[in-house]
């Protein structure tokens with residue numbers, strides 16, 4: 001294999017977060033007594049995306065993002081809510097979802113026999129472990145690095161230093177990161193000095209240049225060797 005150490009992002013790389021989020025939001029809106037519409041969901045997603053971008057830039061902590069987002073969102077609809085309580089309920093709904101990306105488990109099962117697989121994810125530790133376990137993916141990974149546990153997040157160099165320090169016999173030239181986010185996965189890999197594979201199913205464009213770009217996970221074989 002071209003690489004010995006494969007670092008996988010979770011959401012929208014191995015697990016279909018968008019599918020899980022869709023269901024969880026539907027349940028949360030019902031829980032909050034608000035009628036869900038596509039426009040409201042789009043509005044929430046935009047606000048949430050901006051908050052996570054500010055987290056990546058180091059402007060907000062993870063807790064500030066997750067405990068403020070529903071308060072901010074429902075307030076923008078003129079509804080006063082308990083943002084912390086809603087977040088806690090949302091986490092329960094999210095944890096119950098673990099939809100897989102196409103071919104994800106088959107490919108991970110196969111690759112785990114030929115390389116060392118690790119999880120690199122910006123997220124909430126308990127949620128990510130639960131979802132990876134329920135999706136029957138967890139046993140295929142040698143270790144899991146969730147930003148909440150590391151104290152840093154992708155794309156920060158400190159996050160990658162933390163990860164590299166904990167991988168036995170780590171060699172940068174034998175490592176590659178695979179993820180769907182240009183700003184966290186690909187930018188992080190570039191900053192950390194390793195090769196990058198951008199999973200870009202929608203064929204969007206961006207300013208950050210990955211080493212490789214794929215539309216689906218099966219294309220990994222063309223890069224890694226079958």
Ligand SMILES: [Mg+2]
Nearest residue numbers: 009011012180
């Ligand atoms: Mg992702």
